[in-house]
Amino acid sequence: GDSVTQMEGPVTLSEEAFLTINCTYTATGYPSLFWYVQYPGEGLQLLLKATKADDKGSNKGFEATYRKETTSFHLEKGSVQVSDSAVYFCALSDQGAGNMLTFGGGTRLMVKP
Amino acid sequence: EPEVTQTPSHQVTQMGQEVILRCVPISNHLYFYWYRQILGQKVEFLVSFYNNEISEKSEIFDDQFSVERPDGSNFTLKIRSTKLEDSAMYFCASSPRQGTNTGELFFGEGSRLTVL
Numbered sequence A: 001g002d003s004v005t006q007m008e009g010p011v012t013l014s015e016e017a018f019l020t021i022n023c024t025y026t027a028t029g030y031p032s033l034f035w036y037v038q039y040p041g042e043g044l045q046l047l048l049k050a051t052k053a054d055d056k057g058s059n060k061g062f063e064a065t066y067r068k069e070t071t072s073f074h075l076e077k078g079s080v081q082v083s084d085s086a087v088y089f090c091a092l093s094d095q096g097a098g099n100m101l102t103f104g105g106g107t108r109l110m111v112k113p
Numbered sequence B: 001e002p003e004v005t006q007t008p009s010h011q012v013t014q015m016g017q018e019v020i021l022r023c024v025p026i027s028n029h030l031y032f033y034w035y036r037q038i039l040g041q042k043v044e045f046l047v048s049f050y051n052n053e054i055s056e057k058s059e060i061f062d063d064q065f066s067v068e069r070p071d072g073s074n075f076t077l078k079i080r081s082t083k084l085e086d087s088a089m090y091f092c093a094s095s096p097r098q099g100t101n102t103g104e105l106f107f108g109e110g111s112r113l114t115v116l
Helices: none
Strands: A003-006 A011-014 A019-021 A023-026 A032-038 A045-050 A056-059 A062-065 A075-077 A086-093 A107-112 B005-007 B010-013 B019-024 B031-037 B043-050 B053-057 B065-068 B075-079 B088-095 B111-115
Touching: A003 A086, A011 A019, A019 A107, A023 A032, A023 A086, A032 A056, A032 A062, A045 A062, B005 B088, B010 B019, B019 B031, B019 B088, B019 B111, B043 B065, B043 B075, B075 B088
Parallel strands: A011 A107, B010 B111
Antiparallel strands: A003 A023, A019 A075, A032 A045, A032 A086, A045 A056, A056 A062, A062 A075, A086 A107, B005 B019, B019 B075, B031 B043, B031 B088, B043 B053, B065 B075, B088 B111
16 A cells, blocks of 8 residues: 655754755555645644656745655755744655545654754 | 634543544535544544545544534544544544645644543
8 A cells, every 4th residue: 555654753953954854655656745744733734745756846945856766755945944843744645545645654853043 | 814623632531432523624625534643653544524425434444433514614523432542633634625636635733632
């Protein structure tokens, strides 16, 4: 079945550091890929998405590129801020699965001033 | 901005008791979902609901679970006889349409269930 694997956290960075959170997936079809973010005390919210190979999703300075050859969708940001501290979830939606999402385990990011 | 709201935020119950978790989806959304996350584990799909019936459910969603949209606004998850392993954070979500390329579900803050 489908699955998503992402790096375990927590990831602790200083402000303005470069961020990479790795995500790899397995899927039977041609999935769409997503990053969701959960800020403290809030629900999960969509951060960015990519629906086909080589697409780049971007939002709020974050970006991720759909790499079919490596089945990856790594999240990057060039300069993190304290306000980026949150839990980040990689997810996929496979064709034929409606809006059912398969999530990775989540990676907690802590950014120190 | 419209949001999905869930109640209660935290519920503690005894094993074997019935629990109802409530959700108010975004008003013009048509698809509704429940996911759960056991502490330290992945967020897992439980069930999706459309047009007053279940459209998909996972293996987790056994006979102990049920969902209902009792009126035009609420969407509930009932666990008939809770077990220790039901302890988790339960997330409600809604979306305006179904489509494998959208994937944008709008999630609530979650309801933490602790079964003693």
